[in-house]
Amino acid sequence: MTYSARESSADQARPVELYEFRRGDFVWRYTTADRDYTQDFQVYLRAAIRRSGIEQGSELNRSNLRLTLDGSLSVMDQFRAGNTADPVSLTLRQVHEGDGEAVVTWTGRILSVSVWKDGQAEVVLEPLQTSVRRNGLRRAYIKGCPHVLYGSGCKLNPAAWRQLGTVAGVSGATVTVGAASTYPVGYFDGGVLEWAVGPSTWERRFIVGHTGADLVLSTLPLGLEFGTAVRLLPGCDHTLATCASKFSNSDNYGGMPYIPTKNPYGSDPLY
Numbered sequence: 001m002t003y004s005a006r007e008s009s010a011d012q013a014r015p016v017e018l019y020e021f022r023r024g025d026f027v028w029r030y031t032t033a034d035r036d037y038t039q040d041f042q043v044y045l046r047a048a049i050r051r052s053g054i055e056q057g058s059e060l061n062r063s064n065l066r067l068t069l070d071g072s073l074s075v076m077d078q079f080r081a082g083n084t085a086d087p088v089s090l091t092l093r094q095v096h097e098g099d100g101e102a103v104v105t106w107t108g109r110i111l112s113v114s115v116w117k118d119g120q121a122e123v124v125l126e127p128l129q130t131s132v133r134r135n136g137l138r139r140a141y142i143k144g145c146p147h148v149l150y151g152s153g154c155k156l157n158p159a160a161w162r163q164l165g166t167v168a169g170v171s172g173a174t175v176t177v178g179a180a181s182t183y184p185v186g187y188f189d190g191g192v193l194e195w196a197v198g199p200s201t202w203e204r205r206f207i208v209g210h211t212g213a214d215l216v217l218s219t220l221p222l223g224l225e226f227g228t229a230v231r232l233l234p235g236c237d238h239t240l241a242t243c244a245s246k247f248s249n250s251d252n253y254g255g256m257p258y259i260p261t262k263n264p265y266g267s268d269p270l271y
Contacts, residue, residue, distance in 0.1 A: 017051075018044050018093040018102060021075045021110075023084060024201030028075040039095060039102055047073060054106050063127050065092075065106060071121040079113040079121075081220040085204035090125055145238040145255040149190070155252045163232040167195075170224055173217045177230060181213035188215060190235025195221075195228050207235060 018039055021028040031037040031044035038044070052066040069076070078084050092106040107128040113121055139146060147153035150161075165179030180188060188210040194202045203223070209216035215232075224230075236242055240257045244250040262268075 016095050020091045021088055023088045025198035065125045067123040068120055071116055071119050076121050081222045143255050143257050143259055145253050147254040149236045153254055156249055158233055161234055165230050167226055167228045173220050175215045176213050178213050180215055185211050188232055188234050192233040194231040
């Protein structure tokens with residue numbers, strides 16, 4: 001029988017759900033079956049997963065999927081210190097035992113892992129369609145630069161500014177990298193520390209403090225060890241002075257640094 005025939009039958013349906021999570025080079029596969037399940041030559045490991053209903057509506061932000069699953073599953077290791085640097089996607093398929101025809105019922109990506117309780121993780125996912133949403137007029141009339149550093153508006157090439165180094169020590173959220181000591185204090189504030197976790201997958205942490213060889217990161221760098229090769233990107237405070245003196249990039253500065261300090265629409269009748 002076909003999938004649709006079993007799905008609409010009175011007593012032939014034996015549904016099994018297949019969850020495939022992906023992040024760069026890494027893939028995790030789980031199933032709600034009572035045993036490990038093989039589909040299209042791929043093995044899905046048995047796991048206790050409970051999900052909310054799949055809804056379709058005009059408001060995408062209300063069509064999120066929620067999962068409750070075992071927090072010890074390998075895919076959850078990616079979220080021990082917060083959200084990952086790049087998205088973890090999910091393809092949810094359903095198959096009826098006996099026909100082998102798997103049908104995709106939902107695709108999206110993990111938005112947050114918000115609750116860890118009694119060994120269970122509560123996962124919120126947003127549908128794939130949200131990735132095609134576009135912002136409207138997002139630019140604001142402000143002094144500071146609104147561009148993302150090394151982004152399309154900033155136009156700085158990150159490859160030209162990356163510095164290579166090796167981890168000399170890790171203590172909590174502080175990482176010691178000898179190469180950072182050759183730069184002035186605060187040079188990497190607001191920048192990024194990267195290290196490879198796969199052939200083409202990088203883990204990243206924002207740098208919130210830099211003194212000598214010590215870099216204070218925004219969250220714990222789980223898995224980062226002594227001797228690991230890392231890449232450092234200097235940060236920016238989004239002021240015109242820094243853009244000009246540090247990066248020589250004032251032509252691409254996106255802020256309005258010369259806004260008058262007195263508001264013509266304020267309560268003072270004299271402007």
